[in-house]
Amino acid sequence: MNIYTSEISSWVETLEDFSQNYAPVKVWSVLQYYTLAGRKSVISKENIIPIPDLKYAVFSPAEKRYYIKEFRGYPLDVLFFHEPDITWNSWDSEINSIRRYIDDGNLYIIFTQSQVADTTAMLIRVFKAHFSGDGKVSYKTWIKLLNEILTLENYKGYAKNHTGFKTVCKMAEERINALWESCRKN
Secondary structure, eight states, X not given: OOOEEOSSOEEESSGGGGTTTXXXXXXXXXXXXXXXXXXXXXXXXGXXXXXXXXXXXXXXXXXXXXXXXXXXXXXXHHHTSOOOOTTHHHHHHXXXXXXXXXXXXOEEEEEEHHHHHHHHHHHHHHHXXXXXXXXXXXXXXXXXXXXXXXXXXXXXXXXXXXXXXXXXXXXXXXXXXXXXXXXXXX
16 A cells, blocks of 8 residues: 655545555445444444544545545534534534535545455344345445434434324335335345
């Protein structure tokens, strides 16, 4: 791997420079920075943690480089739900940068082989917890499920007395069930 370093940053020229020991994955959701804690298989806000020791690469179109950064393990509430906490001001610009890079299509997570193995094991564990038999939830479906389930869980927490609450919950549960059914077909 050809990593170039200066006093302030590290970078590679192409994604292929990562190919020996790492697996770059294009980021389309901030949820890709998170996984289930330990051996848990129930998808809920309490069971989601940042992936430890995760690195990502930001593509700079002007310089044609991928700058390597380390994910700081922002809480799920801050990065996904965008809910401020007491340390919000110190994270605000960094979180907005991550969101902007995702929207621009210039962000890649750099998984180590160990992180790929852990993610694969987690996807198999989630499948087995929901279905009998062998299988694996696809990574894209996992991110979609995580998004739908966490969004519904958050909605149930604040919108209990809103008009149309039951309808919104039913529609979200139908989307979640459709995603689970797509796992069975694959």
